[in-house]
Each structure stands twice: as structure tokens, then as C-alpha cells.
Amino acid sequence: MSTRPVIQLADIHKVYHTGEVDVHAVRGVSLTISPGEFVAIMGSSGSGKSTLMNIIGCLDRPSGGNYQLDGIDVSTLDRDQRAGIRNEKIGFIFQGFNLLSRTTALENVEMPMLYNHARIPSAEQANRAAAALELVGLGDRADHKPNQLSGGQQQRVAIARALVNQPSLLLADEPTGNLDSQTSIEIMGVFQKLNDQGITIVMVTHELDVARYTKRTVILRDGKVRTDEKVADRLNAEIELKNLKQAQEAVKLT
Numbered sequence: 746m747s748t749r750p751v752i753q754l755a756d757i758h759k760v761y762h763t764g765e766v767d768v769h770a771v772r773g774v775s776l777t778i779s780p781g782e783f784v785a786i787m788g789s790s791g792s793g794k795s796t797l798m799n800i801i802g803c804l805d806r807p808s809g810g811n812y813q814l815d816g817i818d819v820s821t822l823d824r825d826q827r828a829g830i831r832n833e834k835i836g837f838i839f840q841g842f843n844l845l846s847r848t849t850a851l852e853n854v855e856m857p858m859l860y861n862h863a864r865i866p867s868a869e870q871a872n873r874a875a876a877a878l879e880l881v882g883l884g885d886r887a888d889h890k891p892n893q894l895s896g897g898q899q900q901r902v903a904i905a906r907a908l909v910n911q912p913s914l915l916l917a918d919e920p921t922g923n924l925d926s927q928t929s930i931e932i933m934g935v936f937q938k939l940n941d942q943g944i945t946i947v948m949v950t951h952e953l954d955v956a957r958y959t960k961r962t963v964i965l966r967d968g969k970v971r972t973d974e975k976v977a978d979r980l981n982a983e984i985e986l987k988n989l990k991q992a993q994e995a996v997k998l999t
Contacts, residue, residue: 836909
């Protein structure tokens with residue numbers, strides 16, 4: 746496994762200009778994520794976690810600072826260049842699955858390969874898609890359409906789709922948000938299995954129970970990193986998570 750960081754953020758800022766008001770969504774975030782890590786990024790509404798996710802996912806550019814993704818400086822890339830990097834380096838997993846309803850699981854997983862710069866033969870596409878479905882335990886559902894699958898199975902298809910281009914990073918945005926508790930546990934087990942095989946995962950979540958499945962927790966507040974703790978030294982992170990949960994409960998009561 747390479748020792749080069751998958752993600753290297755150095756003094757990242759993001760400012761949104763809305764009329765006469767400048768909104769500082771991210772304020773000087775520096776973060777290094779190495780190959781094989783499983784990281785949860787957390788924070789309450791307005792903490793900057795969604796903005797930081799968009800920057801990490803090459804969906805947005807920082808206003809300042811430097812971002813290296815798998816050794817490539819993506820801070821100043823234009824939109825088309827960022828799109829190419831996204832398809833090559835990042836596998837995305839979303840809360841809403843985003844599967845094509847009229848196509849089979851296998852065809853959904855094949856979809857990212859259609860946008861590769863290097864054309865992949867049809868037979869290889871099918872083989873790689875089938876292997877990705879096997880990896881998430883859905884090899885026997887390849888010919889099923891989304892409406893023939895449970896929510897958990899649909900999310901497994903989405904994970905397989907994210908894996909098929911063999912990206913440097915899996916970026917998951919609230920991947921259990923549409924699932925019941927038991928299915929969420931099963932999906933987190935899939936992520937743990939993939940991480941045990943060396944796949945780097947960054948997961949944005951507001952669920953405290955989900956974050957505890959990861960090996961490192963980064964908590965943002967007011968656009969800054971408040972805590973950054975690995976599982977071996979998590980006491981401070983657990984205290985911060987408890988405070989975050991209490992804040993979330995207070996919001997629900999208002």
C-alpha cells in the first residue's frame with residue numbers, strides 16, 4: 746500500500762459571497778488522511794462539514810489553501826478537470842442511492858465505466874461489475890432492478906458502483922440516512938469489511954452510532970476542526986460527540 750496521503754488539506758478556506766455578506770463556511774482546515782483509513786466527518790448544521798465534503802469530492806473549489814488528492818493538486822482545477830478526477834479517483838455513495846430504476850443492478854454498477862477516458866471493453870465492464878457486486882454480497886442479484894431490491898440491497902448496489910472504477914477514495918454522504926437501524930448496521934458492516942481490505946473511506950454523517958463504526962472521528966464546528974481522534978485515543982472525541990448529541994436534542998425540542 747502506498748504511504749502517500751490520499752487526502753492532504755492545507756489551510757483550506759471557503760467563503761461564499763452573498764450580496765454584501767461574506768459567509769465563511771470553512772476556516773483554515775488542515776487534514777491528512779492516509780491510505781486505508783476509515784474516517785467520519787461530523788458536525789451540526791452550519792459546521793462546514795457539507796462544504797468540506799464538496800471540496801474533498803472535487804464538487805467545489807476552496808477559496809484558499811491547497812488540496813492534494815492522491816498526490817494531485819486539485820485546488821485550482823477547472824470544472825472539466827475536476828469531473829475527470831472525480832470519476833477516476835473518487836467513488837461516491839449517497840443517502841438516496843441514486844440508482845437508475847429501469848436498469849439492472851449489474852447495469853447500474855457498470856455506469857461509471859462508461860465515462861472513463863480509456864474505453865473499457867463491454868466484457869470487462871460486465872466482469873468488473875459482477876466482481877464488485879460479489880464484493881458487497883449481491884452476486885446473486887445482478888439481474889434485479891432497484892424496485893426488486895430492499896433499501897439495504899440498493900445501497901449495496903450503490904457501494905458496488907462506487908467501487909467499480911477502483912478509486913483511491915470512497916466518499917459516503919449519510920449512507921445510512923434512508924435505512925432502518927438493523928439495515929444500517931448491515932451496511933456499516935459492509936464498509937468495515939471493505940476498509941479491512943485496505944479501501945480508504947471518508948464518511949460524512951450526523952449519526953453518532955454510525956460514527957462509532959469508523960476508526961477516526963473528525964468533528965467540525967464553525968468551519969474549524971474541533972476534534973480529530975483515532976479509535977485508540979477517543980475519549981475526547983466521545984465527549985465532543987456527547988456534546989453534539991445534546992445540542993442536536995436541544996434543536997429538536999425548539
